[in-house]
Amino acid sequence: MQCELLETCGFFKEYQGTLDLACRGFIKTYCKGPQMNECRRKEYRQAHGKPPVTEMMPNGQTMPKEYRKND
Secondary structure (H helix, E strand, O other), X not given: OOOOOHHHOXXXXXXXXXXXXHXXXXXXXXXXXXXXXXXXXXXXXXXXXXXXXXXEOOOOOEOOHXXXXXX
């Protein structure tokens, strides 16, 4: 089971290969797990008709600067 939006999800594309345990937990829980339909990124996309910024995590919070890949 995995989210149907993985191929276009900025968060997943950016952090799928990370070794950071928190990111891996989000991916396991939201992107490929039981809370896939509770993803705030997916809700944002449905409400606004476009994907949120890459730094928005599946729980709706913003990725802390020290963990961002492109900052």
